[in-house]
Amino acid sequence: MPKANRFLTIEGGEGAGKTTLIRFLTTVLQERGVEVVVTREPGGSFLGEELRELILHPKPTEPLCKEAELFLFLAARSQHIETLIKPALEADKVVICDRFNDSTIAYQAAARGFDKKKVQNLCDIASLCLSPSLTLYLDVPPSIGVRRAHRRNDQNGDQIDRIEQEDLSFHEKVREGFLELAKEDPKRIRIIDTTKAPATVKRHAEELVQEWLKQIL
Numbered sequence: 235m236p237k238a239n240r241f242l243t244i245e246g247g248e249g250a251g252k253t254t255l256i257r258f259l260t261t262v263l264q265e266r267g268v269e270v271v272v273t274r275e276p277g278g279s280f281l282g283e284e285l286r287e288l289i290l291h292p293k294p295t296e297p298l299c300k301e302a303e304l305f306l307f308l309a310a311r312s313q314h315i316e317t318l319i320k321p322a323l324e325a326d327k328v329v330i331c332d333r334f335n336d337s338t339i340a341y342q343a344a345a346r347g348f349d350k351k352k353v354q355n356l357c358d359i360a361s362l363c364l365s366p367s368l369t370l371y372l373d374v375p376p377s378i379g380v381r382r383a384h385r386r387n388d389q390n391g392d393q394i395d396r397i398e399q400e401d402l403s404f405h406e407k408v409r410e411g412f413l414e415l416a417k418e419d420p421k422r423i424r425i426i427d428t429t430k431a432p433a434t435v436k437r438h439a440e441e442l443v444q445e446w447l448k449q450i451l
């Protein structure tokens with residue numbers, strides 16, 4: 235049987251704990267002697283980071299329409315894969331990406347209302363059919379996640395971005411979108427309950443990643 239690819243994605247709503255967990259998993263992998271590349275979407279390339287800024291902080295006088303938003307995310311993804319993800323995977327590195335196609339389905343289809351199948355087809359084109367062999371979906375009720383994200387922004391002196399500013403019902407739809415995807419593809423998408431204490435979340439994630447390493451190394 236061919237080995238699974240070394241592409242791991244971390245998904246979840248605002249304040250779910252993605253960045254925190256990625257830092258931890260990177261250390262776990264590096265301690266095992268695995269070479270890791272950590273990256274994020276939108277972003278990860280020069281163009282991707284420029285597009286990220288345009289998506290998250292557009293000019294207030296010109297609201298970003300949802301169609302343009304969708305295609306900006308997808309453009310950032312293709313460039314990211316070409317310039318960073320594919321070369322790293324080809325060099326046998328593990329790539330951990332903060333958000334990927336599942337976020338586009340959850341945000342653009344489930345929450346913004348685009349047809350799911352159509353968005354999936356666009357994602358297939360944009361991602362050059364690359365799919366992670368493991369996705370950790372960090373699940374948290376938005377009422378908790380958004381509060382955490384606000385507190386973090388205050389502590390870091392970061393501005394609240396356009397998507398974090400959406401109302402709770404938007405974030406509820408995002409969560410439903412992620413949970414539906416996890417139900418459809420339970421082998422790839424593993425759910426981690428991040429209402430639990432950080433140590434419990436880390437232990438669960440580490441178990442799943444250790445299991446995954448057996449399939450990829």
Ligand SMILES: Nc1ncnc2c1ncn2[C@@H]1O[C@H](COP(=O)(O)OP(=O)(O)O)[C@@H](O)[C@H]1O
Pocket residue numbers: 246247248249250251252253254255382383385386428429430431432435
């Ligand atoms: N399991 C957890 N329980 C409580 N707080 C958490 C947990 N995981 C992360 N946090 C805190 O929540 C905030 C948001 O976490 P972060 O990793 O930035 O989320 P994300 O990247 O998903 O938006 C941070 O201040 C972080 O310290």
Ligand SMILES: [Mg+2]
Pocket residue numbers: 252253254332
């Ligand atoms: Mg983050």
